[in-house]
Structures are given as structure tokens and as C-alpha cells.
Amino acid sequence: MPENFIPPPYVTFAIPFFFLLIFIEMGIGFFKNKNYYRINDSITDLSTGILSQLWGLFQKGVSLFAYFYLYENFRLATIPIESVVGWIACIILWDFCYYWFHRVSHEVNLFWSGHVIHHTSEEYNLIVALRQSGIGGFLSWIFYLPLAIIGFNPWVFLAAGQINLIYQFWVHTKAVKSIGTVGEFILSTPAHHRVHHAINPKYIDRNHGGIFIIWDRLFGTFQQEEEECVYGTVKPLGSFNPVWANFHYLLEIAKMSWKAKGITNKIKVWFKPPGWIPPMKEGEQAVFLKPPEVDPKKYVKFDPRIENGIKFYTLAWFVLTLIISFMGLLFVGKMSPEQIIALTIWVTLSLTSFGWILESRSISMIWEPFRLLTSFGLLYYFTNETIYIASLGLIVALSIGFMFFKRNIFRELGSEPELIG
Incomplete structure (x- = not known):
């Protein structure tokens, strides 16, 4: 494989197969008499996915420049692009970096503002996998720079990222309950990822792995699926506007920062976890709002009547x-x-x-x-x-x-x- 090899756009090529799996999931839901999809929610999922791909075209330059620069000037080794072991290692380490990016995206407001869109759907199906951020790429690339220093070729790095994203598509389904003891122990599966998307208090900020769930087991963020999941965000989005979905939380924390008392609190807002509310007046104390309990049978989804x-x-x-x-x-x-x-x-x-x-x-x-x-x-x-x-x-x-x-x-x-x- 030549050194100037450029990986094909695997994600773009995978889109027809994504839709094939979506139709299969719809068929399973039909035969099980379960409605996995709503047209308004699904259109929003796909809309945010389209914007993620188009807006992402204007963000890749920053991340690629940084990666190429470190690779060309500071890499510790040169891992051959044709090395099978190198590809496997890059895929595994890419997922390790993804775990930390994903975890930080749930624990730091600034990063959550770029990731929250993926969690705003109140459904859980394969189309939800395509509900991706159009602005998250401005920050996510920082977590993957160690791969450049190790010496993974930039094109292998890009291909590994696409493989990771494609893998994560299939875990967004209710149709698969388990893949067996060994698979459930090592890999991120639909059961694990359903927990990740749930707003039940015991499920919040759990199961961050992309391909491998082993990272969560090692670093204390694993949670088994037990009670029925309720999906969405603690504060519901209440909108089908994909642009608002991308920017609503960023505007919310900017507003909190503006109103916060004292320069320190104005800065803290951006780096505290979601739910942290700064003091707004003299003498007030910062508070942390805990996620409320939710009842799957009583939870009302945002679903406006429309002819x-x-x-x-x-x-x-x-x-x-x-x-x-x-x-x-x-x-x-x-x-x-x-x-x-x-x-x-x-x-x-x-x-x-x-x-x-x-x-x-x-x-x-x-x-x-x-x-x-x-x-x-x-x-x-x-x-x-x-x-x-x-x-x-x-x-x-x-x-x-x-x-x-x-x-x-x-x-x-x-x-x-x-x-x-």
C-alpha cells in the first residue's frame, strides 16, 4: 500500500447499508408490533446527520493540520501503512482516545455543548445513530493527537475513525437484546449503549466506549442494563430544528456565564459538568441539579400533532x-x-x-x-x-x-x- 494512500470515504459508502439495516429494523418492529420510529424524530435525526457531514467539511482542515504537523515533526516511530498489526493497534488506540473524549463530553459543559445533540432524540433506533453534531469537530481532534506522536500514518488514523463511527451505528437499536457473555464483556453492544442514552439517574454518564466496553470496566464507568430505559436529555430539547439542536446548549451555557456572579464563576460554567448552576446574585452558592427520577410509563415525548x-x-x-x-x-x-x-x-x-x-x-x-x-x-x-x-x-x-x-x-x-x- 503506497505511502500516499488516501482512505476511501467509508462512511459515505456505508450510507446505503445503513438504510438497509434501518428497513430491516423497521420490519422487525412491525412483526413484533413495536413502533421504533416516528417520522418527525427520524427526519430530525437524518437532518443533523446531513449537517454533521456538510459542516464537517469545513472543520477537518484544523484537525488534519494539527495531526499532520505532529506526525511530520514529532512522531516517535514510523508505523508502516501496510502493517496489519499497525492497523489493528490504531483501531484499538483510536477507540481508547474516543473513550476519553466521549467521557469528557459528558462531564464538561464546553464539550457537552458539542455532543448533546446526539442524545436529544427521545427514541432509540438505528436512525438515532446518525444524529451527530455539526460543531463537535472543533474540539474532538485534540484527544487523538497522541496517535500522531506514536507514529500512525494520518490516513490510517482517518480510516480508523471511520471504522469506529461505522461500528457504532449498529449499537443504536432495541431489536438486539444480547450478543452473548463474551461479546457483552468486551464489546460495546446495543444493551450497553441503550444505557448510555438513557436519562434514568443510575444510567447517566455511563458506558462511553465506542467499539470496546472494556474501557468502561477498567475506569469505573460501566453500568449493566437493568431497568427500562427512558431516552433523551434531562432537559428535553422540545424541537425538530437541527440548527437549534446543534447550538441550543452552547447558547444556554453562554447565557449562564453572562449572568453568573464573579469572573471565576463565569469561567467555571464552561468547565463544570452539566447540571452545575453558578451563583447569580451576591451571597448565593453554586448548586448542582441532580437528574430527576423518570417513569417510562408516564414520560411524555415531544410529539406535536400534525396532519x-x-x-x-x-x-x-x-x-x-x-x-x-x-x-x-x-x-x-x-x-x-x-x-x-x-x-x-x-x-x-x-x-x-x-x-x-x-x-x-x-x-x-x-x-x-x-x-x-x-x-x-x-x-x-x-x-x-x-x-x-x-x-x-x-x-x-x-x-x-x-x-x-x-x-x-x-x-x-x-x-x-x-x-x-
Whole structure:
């Protein structure tokens, strides 16, 4: 294998297989008479996954520069790229670094702000695995720099990261109860990861391993699955907007820092664990809010009532946006930076709009027509074929007409939705 080997985009190639497994899980749920999926939650999962991949294109440069720099100037050894032992070692050590990044992401507010999005779904299924952060890449790379100093080739490092991410997809399911005593002892499995996603107090901040659960056993963060899990975050997100999902906690701790009494507390907010509340007035003491007990039978999920016509409209446009995004990621190497930026902006506008529509927000009556009209600019930027523009014009006209016809179902921004009990 040549030294200038560049690993294929394994995650992009794996996407069709992800969807195959999702359909299999849906089938299992159907035959077991269990509803593992909700369309609004699943669209949000996939929306955040799309943004993670597109926004990540603009973050990789920082991490790669740092890794390449350390590898070229400070590595202790040169591990051959064709070494099978080297690949195995890199995959294992990558997961070890991931354990510490993941653990810190649950124990430090600054890092939690970039990871919390992955936990905001109140469902647990394979699509939840795709609910990834679009901003977490700004900090996560720090934890993997020791691999550069050890001497793992940057391309092996990148491939190991993709393998780790692909492995973690399958553990996000309720359909698999156990893989046997040996597998459950060594590997991170669906049973272990269900615990990780649960907000039951005994499950909080447990089972951080990506591929191997052995790290949790060694460092005291392992918890066996016992009582029924309740999923989500202690403070529910209450939104299907993928952009808000990415930034809501960052804004929350920024607001706490601004209001905190004293410069020390303003700084502490960023590095204390979630649940730590600084003193806001003279004489107050900092407090730590413990996670409340939850009852799986009484827990009410964020699930606003919405008519089927709106669901189908949103799903149709979302599928089209998903296909366009996937094609963009598949051929990103052939696109100019300006084209990548244009695609990313349009997709972000679109996914934000879908989230608001699924919440029946009145802002959709402004945002969705605006998004539809920007579609012309995106299409013209990539091609000026008359047939394509005319076809898009018809679709946009029908879409705006549909939104106008349904205008009465959209509620005021800030009013509470009617939830399905």
C-alpha cells in the first residue's frame, strides 16, 4: 500500500447499508408490533446527520493540520501503512482516545455543548445513530493527537475513525437484546449503549466506549442494563430544528456565564459538568441539579400533532434534499469550494424549514417560500438547463400553493404545541 494512500470515504459508502439495516429494523418492529420510529424524530435525526457531514467539511482542515504537523515533526516511530498489526493497534488506540473524549463530553459543559445533540432524540433506533453534531469537530481532534506522536500514518488514523463511527451505528437499536457473555464483556453492544442514552439517574454518564466496553470496566464507568430505559436529555430539547439542536446548549451555557456572579464563576460554567448552576446574585452558592427520577410509563415525548398532508409534504422534500446532499458528499472532490458552500447553505436552510414545519411554526409561512425560491439560485449555480429550471419552477409553485392552502394550521412561534399523549 503506497505511502500516499488516501482512505476511501467509508462512511459515505456505508450510507446505503445503513438504510438497509434501518428497513430491516423497521420490519422487525412491525412483526413484533413495536413502533421504533416516528417520522418527525427520524427526519430530525437524518437532518443533523446531513449537517454533521456538510459542516464537517469545513472543520477537518484544523484537525488534519494539527495531526499532520505532529506526525511530520514529532512522531516517535514510523508505523508502516501496510502493517496489519499497525492497523489493528490504531483501531484499538483510536477507540481508547474516543473513550476519553466521549467521557469528557459528558462531564464538561464546553464539550457537552458539542455532543448533546446526539442524545436529544427521545427514541432509540438505528436512525438515532446518525444524529451527530455539526460543531463537535472543533474540539474532538485534540484527544487523538497522541496517535500522531506514536507514529500512525494520518490516513490510517482517518480510516480508523471511520471504522469506529461505522461500528457504532449498529449499537443504536432495541431489536438486539444480547450478543452473548463474551461479546457483552468486551464489546460495546446495543444493551450497553441503550444505557448510555438513557436519562434514568443510575444510567447517566455511563458506558462511553465506542467499539470496546472494556474501557468502561477498567475506569469505573460501566453500568449493566437493568431497568427500562427512558431516552433523551434531562432537559428535553422540545424541537425538530437541527440548527437549534446543534447550538441550543452552547447558547444556554453562554447565557449562564453572562449572568453568573464573579469572573471565576463565569469561567467555571464552561468547565463544570452539566447540571452545575453558578451563583447569580451576591451571597448565593453554586448548586448542582441532580437528574430527576423518570417513569417510562408516564414520560411524555415531544410529539406535536400534525396532519398527514404536512407530513408527506415534508417527507417528500426531505428525501429530495437527502439525495442532493448524498450526491454532493459523494462527489465533493469534484466540486469547487464555492459550490460546497452554496450547497451547504441551501441544505441548512432546507433542514431548518422542515423542522419548523414539523412543529407547525408560523414562521414556516415565511421561511419555506424563501427556501423554495433559493432553490432556483442553487440549481442555476450548478446548471442552467431550461428543462431543469422549468421543472423546478412547477414544483416550487405547487409547494408554495400547498403551504398557502395549509396556512391556518401553523401556530405562533413560542406558543406550546399540542402533544400526542
